Amino acid sequence: MPEINNDDQALAAFEGLLPCPLCAADAKISRPYGSACVICTGCHLVISDHDxxxxxxxxxxxxRGDENDNWKLVPTWPTLKVLKVAEDLGHPGGYEFYKGMIAALP
Incomplete structure (x- = not known):
């Protein structure tokens, strides 16, 4: 279980953590192996550093994903919103469609 450091939690509350750049979910700070990590509560993107x-x-x-030279960062597992858009566009097997798109990336 990741270590919860009250000093880090207070610092995160003071500094504020922006939403995840991939899925816009909230983030939390923890120290799973001694290093400080910010972890997305949605897609589990992790950034770590020494403090x-x-x-x-x-x-x-x-x-953000849309600031990277015509590339978008996407989760390897589709969100419910992505599956809904795929269905709305006529792809009822949204997960299979998404998986195929990910597989086609260079």
């Missing part, structure tokens, strides 16, 4: 302040700064200043 809480540094990892929060990294998390809050990273590029």
């Amino acid at each position: 809480g302040k540094s990892v929060i700064a990294k998390w809050n200043t990273r590029k």
Whole structure:
């Protein structure tokens, strides 16, 4: 179980953690192996660094998926919203459609 550090939690509350750049879910800070990590509560994207302040700064200043030269960062597992859009576009097997799109990426 990841270690919960009250100092890190207080720092995260003070500094504020932006939503995840991939899925827009909330994030939390923990120390699973001694390093400070910010972890998305939705898609589980992780950013780590040596201390809480540094990892929060990294998390809050990273590029969003749409800022990376015509590339989008996407989760390897589709969100419910993605599956709904696929269904709305006529792809009732949304997961299989998504999996095929991921497999086609270079």
